[in-house]
Amino acid sequence: MNKNMTYEEYVEKVQKGIFTDEGNCPVISLLLMLQGKWKFQIIYELCIKNPMRFGELKKAIEGITNTMLTNSLRELEADGLVSRIQFNEIPPHVEYSLTEKGNALLPIFYEMTMWGLQYIP
């Protein structure tokens, strides 16, 4: 599929049902990556401060448990949105940051925000 596809071309293809070849629909794939109670907040914190340590993230995201932060980070890492660098000092520490792939989500969040400003009271 064309990486320079314009919005108008996209809409035309959607209305023709061109994207019906499910299984690797990019929208569904991405929605799955962002699914879960904490994923977006983690990405958001990493947009504000980059890199961040495990403990910083935990402090910044109120209510999250160790278990959920670990699991969410592992999944974001497996999806290539977040990278993890481990420093083997004592006490050991770890730095999490957005990958290029993760950073490239910002235009999507921008469109979501503009939509929200218009339609969410």
Next chain:
Amino acid sequence: MNKNMTYEEYVEKVQKGIFTDEGNCPVISLLLMLQGKWKFQIIYELCIKNPMRFGELKKAIEGITNTMLTNSLRELEADGLVSRIQFNEIPPHVEYSLTEKGNALLPIFYEMTMWGLQYIP
């Protein structure tokens, strides 16, 4: 917040942590609306054919049960993304279609698709 905010202004605000006033973060709100196994597929089908009947949707979305289609449609309706018109004939039928708010999601799906074309193999 400014509805004409440019992407550059948005990125600047994100990095300053301006959107931290959670509770009505537009991105999280929207992600919640699209969460669930079937929501996006329903919206997608309504982009292809508009309006659609309950039975048509059920046939188009393979594997969905009555229960999940009903629940998902009810939630999409409650979120204002889909509208439902009931025709009290015999046998009765119902037409579902995207609202303006629902249609306005297309630019977001476009950005998601462009992201996917670049980063999903």
Next chain:
DNA sequence: AAACTTAGTATAGTATAACATACTAAGTAA
């Protein structure tokens, strides 16, 4: 009278996601 239509509802069960709490290693500082 029996079967068909549409758009669901009802009920119960399974699977997945999230939560709470306690615990670990290995060195440093008090």
Next chain:
DNA sequence: TTACTTAGTATGTTATACTATACTAAGTTT
């Protein structure tokens, strides 16, 4: 020697999401 540090893991429980199956109304056609 005890407490503190970081970045988790382990275990069990609860809550939510999803599935499967059967059933309904009310008129129309066979």
